[in-house]
Amino acid sequence: MLRVGDLEIYLLNDATCLLDGGGPFGLVPLTLWSRYIPPQQLNLVSSHYICLLVKTGNQIVLIDTGYGEHFPIKAMERLHMQRPQGDILVGLARLGIQPTAIDWVINTHLHADHAGGNMRQDSNNKWVPSFPNAQYVTQQREYEDAMHPNERTRATYDPNNYHPLVQSGQMRLIEGDTELLSGIHCVVTRGHTPAHMSILFESKGESALFACDMASYAVHFQKLGWMTAFDVEPLQTLESKRLWQEWAIRTQSPVLFPHDPLNAVARFSMEADGSVGLHPIPVPYV
Numbered sequence: 001m002l003r004v005g006d007l008e009i010y011l012l013n014d015a016t017c018l019l020d021g022g023g024p025f026g027l028v029p030l031t032l033w034s035r036y037i038p039p040q041q042l043n044l045v046s047s048h049y050i051c052l053l054v055k056t057g058n059q060i061v062l063i064d065t066g067y068g069e070h071f072p073i074k075a076m077e078r079l080h081m082q083r084p085q086g087d088i089l090v091g092l093a094r095l096g097i098q099p100t101a102i103d104w105v106i107n108t109h110l111h112a113d114h115a116g117g118n119m120r121q122d123s124n125n126k127w128v129p130s131f132p133n134a135q136y137v138t139q140q141r142e143y144e145d146a147m148h149p150n151e152r153t154r155a156t157y158d159p160n161n162y163h164p165l166v167q168s169g170q171m172r173l174i175e176g177d178t179e180l181l182s183g184i185h186c187v188v189t190r191g192h193t194p195a196h197m198s199i200l201f202e203s204k205g206e207s208a209l210f211a212c213d214m215a216s217y218a219v220h221f222q223k224l225g226w227m228t229a230f231d232v233e234p235l236q237t238l239e240s241k242r243l244w245q246e247w248a249i250r251t252q253s254p255v256l257f258p259h260d261p262l263n264a265v266a267r268f269s270m271e272a273d274g275s276v277g278l279h280p281i282p283v284p285y286v
């Protein structure tokens, strides 16, 4: 658990997958990225799917919901998906938290690996919210993009994950940077998608940032030029990272990454030679 003032931040890993290195590392050559994370056979690289559970003292907030239970089996096989510790519902149970106890669900964006657990199918195959008492939140622009995908973005958006929630009024669509609860700020970090959000935590003079897919792995945050092939607007990702990397170095705040199996949490420093240092902070998963 990572503590930021009064906030307790727990890391839940929804799944472990193996991706072609060309996904997470895009234009970066294998000879360079393999120094950060060694590839497995066929240049496959390990990827985790980390969601956050935040306790504020009187509210319980879930940030992203993983792939969920209805992800197509063929796609799971393609990703070599494994859940050695169970999905996030199993992780929440380990914390003693029932789905009914979640007050807020924040979707940083609506890609299937971040919003797939929003809904589930009940015993009558009816779609129901996985967290029935929660207020779900995402950006208005993200919802519009997800409802009108193009040939490049269509595969990762499943309207079953969010459309019913918007229709029923259970998903609130915010516009721009928003302090949702005291000390929990949704900040737009454009690039991965045009309305992608990172989450800034501030409490009692301490702070931390969940970068989410502004930087999928810690090395993407350390090296501004490294980004995934999944980003819709890579040059916007670059500018978002430039802004927040400067913040992270200046404030010495921990930054959390959604897919990094090695360094899910790290601090950053400016070294004497002008390079950026990456300093892992070990935080075990729930």
Ligand SMILES: [Zn+2]
Residues within 6 Å of the ligand: 111, 113, 114, 213, 216, 258, 259
């Ligand atoms: Zn992601």
